Amino acid sequence: MSLSIILPAKNEASALAVLLPCLKAAQPTAEIIVVDDGSTDNTAAICADCGVSRLPSPYSMGNGAAVKRGARVATREVLVFMDGDGQHDPGDIARMLEKLDQGYDMVVGARDWGSQAGIGRGVANTLYNWLASRMTGHMVADLTSGFRAVRADKFREFLHMLPNGFSYPTTSTMAFFRSAYPVAYIPIKAAQRVGSSHIRPLRDGLRFLLIIFKIGTLYSPLKLFAPVSALFFLLGCANYAWTYMHEGRLTNMSTLMWSAAVVVFLIGLVSEQITVLTYKARI
Template sequence: MSSLSIVLPAKNEAEGLRRTLPALRQQVPDAQIIVVDDGSTDETAAVAAEYGATVLVAPYSMGNGAAIKRGARAASGQVIVFMDADGQHDPACIPQLLARLEQGYDMVVGARNWSGQAGMHRGAANAFYNWLATRMTGFEVKDLTSGFRVVRADKFREFLHLLPNGFSYPTTSTMAFFRSAYAVAYEPIPVAKRIGKSHIRPLRDGVRFLLIIFKIATLYSPLKLFAPTAILFFLIGLGYYAYTFVTQGRFTNMSVLLFSAAVIVFLIGLISEQITSLTYRRDA
């Protein structure tokens, strides 16, 4: 089996680590365990060190994605496991995910069911993300935002520059793997109730979730988002022109505006598609 590193981003997760780290040591005793302390104000770093983990401490909070990037750079294993430090993810699931990875996949994501979602609104949002990502990629996406995943380290590091410092690293990394034709699999996992207080804020993160929707599209194929939008503008313009021609016998400025918007949106999509292609281009 390939050498293994486990990365746990943690912000004020001392209590969660007291439960997670002993279970990790028992399940994968030879793995490198890295706890990235994202500016905690509790005993997160001390608890991680107490249980023998490698501790990376940030002087202030940089975000979950930033912690993931720091941990990925420090990981020495050929395979990296990313999981939460709050007790939601069961270390006993790691062998199951690793076994799936050995079947030829480059990333295996622990897929939560509806009961594993953090509330009805989060479950509904994630269901929509999964549907949209499935439509965009042509592959069934069972859990786009799960933070419990196993990846091949060399392939994951190719996309570190794309990952945001905030919470949407799972979305970005998954879509990047699909775009680069790296094989992604989903494995059902149970999810326990988190220990401690969630760092997600509904009002602030509502905007973040909206941005994720656009990120899903732009990370994979922008034209799949912009082309239908351009067609919609064109059809509305055509319908409005037909209406004004029949009722007024003329071609109005509104029709010109709608037709122009259709052309502009399509051209933006075309340019975005070229930029995306350059982003994922790998030099031989």
């Protein structure tokens, strides 16, 4: 399969100086594209020295934006996305392509617990994986991994849905599941990144919490909203039972909880219809 390797990079020159020669040795016939997301270091010189294509940007647009830009200019039938910080092993690409050749449309490198960037990130990713597995009915081993191989034509169907930030892996994975494109996982070891991370807990914490809701809204909103609606309804019933036995009346709190149950359910229903229409355009 003809292969394009896309590396979003922002001020990762020190890592690229080591990674790019290894990539060229591991995949000598591949098209390698470094999407320079507004770097201020010598990324351009490193790419020139290594003889790889560089797609520059006058300012930083975000990791997801770099992925989309790279996917648009890539010319091969299979796209491999990997971080430019040296965490991913170029030797794993061959394993991904072997799995892709078995009939899958996306193959994701699944990190083990030891490869997680801290306990907090590990716990969050475990929660994401569990929720995504429950929503899709398929085992999701690593929802947020940025190391993945995809068929270019399938991936480009969802470019309009991908955010410009760090949650593009979540969006693309759930979109593939929703569209019945087979997804597989292979275990990988992620090395310690070179340099400091561009993710800031205080700045990006809310964005990662929003991934939870994105999981539901991208696949089947009612599977997320219906249990919440049922919870509000049951809490309203429990509150009514308690106040009736002790005070012999219906309180405003019970009515409020029942109203919340109806509102949440209707939001889920409307979201379900919007999701259906979103994917219908891609059929």
